[in-house]
Structure formats: structure tokens, C-alpha cells
Amino acid sequence: MSDCIFCKIAAGEIPATVVFENDDVIAFEDLNPQAPVHVLVVPKAHHANILDGVSAAELAAVVEAIGEVARAKGLSERGFRVIANTGADAGQTVEHLHFHVLGGTTLGEGLIP
Numbered sequence: 001m002s003d004c005i006f007c008k009i010a011a012g013e014i015p016a017t018v019v020f021e022n023d024d025v026i027a028f029e030d031l032n033p034q035a036p037v038h039v040l041v042v043p044k045a046h047h048a049n050i051l052d053g054v055s056a057a058e059l060a061a062v063v064e065a066i067g068e069v070a071r072a073k074g075l076s077e078r079g080f081r082v083i084a085n086t087g088a089d090a091g092q093t094v095e096h097l098h099f100h101v102l103g104g105t106t107l108g109e110g111l112i113p
């Protein structure tokens with residue numbers, strides 16, 4: 001989608017600090033981190049959110065990428081949180097499906113992006 005910021009990051013048209021990437025998924029540092037580790041895991045194909053026609057194969061690729069990010073960021077042992085804000089009540093601000101991976105500290109209930 002031409003005016004979508006995460007499509008542009010996936011296409012390499014605007015910069016991001018990439019943590020992991022393959023053909024299907026890109027993971028990069030959140031610009032406004034809410035925890036010591038805050039990475040966004042993003043399927044490259046455009047879906048507005050988790051309700052917008054995402055396939056099981058795409059979700060499997062996301063889960064695999066979350067594992068890669070957790071290992072790369074040293075989160076595997078202590079744990080981390082994964083959040084996909086969906087729609088207005090959740091405060092979704094970027095209308096391209098993404099999964100926040102948060103960790104690197106003990107996460108309180110307030111640490112919800």
C-alpha cells in the first residue's frame with residue numbers, strides 16, 4: 001500500500017534499525033521504545049490488522065521471526081511480551097499489522113504500547 005509507513009520500511013524506502021528480516025517478515029526497533037527491548041515484528045504483506053485476512057502461513061512466519069528476535073535480543077530465558085494492538089479501543093496507530101515484542105526488564109501492566 002503506497003502511503004503505508006510499514007510497507008515503505010518493508011520495501012527499504014525509509015530507514016529502520018532492522019533486527020531480523022526474511023522474504024515474509026521484517027523486524028525493526030520501535031522509534032519510541034516502551035521497554036529496554038522494543039521491536040516490531042511486521043509481515044511484509046499489507047494487512048491493516050489481525051482481522052484483515054492474514055493467513056496461517058503469515059502468522060507462522062511471524063511466530064518464527066518473534067523467536068529469532070527473542071534470541072537475538074537475549075530475551076529467551078527471562079521472557080518477553082507480544083502485543084498486537086487492533087483497532088481504536090486498543091490504540092492502534094499504524095494501520096499495518098505488527099507485533100510489539102517487549103522485554104529486557106520486568107514488565108508491569110503499564111508497559112503496554
Ligand code: AMP
Nearest residue numbers: 016029030031032085091092093094113
Ligand atoms: P501501534 O500503536 O500498536 O499501532 O504501534 C505503532 C508503533 O509504531 C508505535 O510504537 C510507534 O512508536 C512505532 N513507529 C511508528 N513509526 C515508526 C517508524 N518509522 N519506525 C519504527 N517504529 C515506528
Ligand code: ZN
Nearest residue numbers: 004007046096
Ligand atoms: Zn502496509
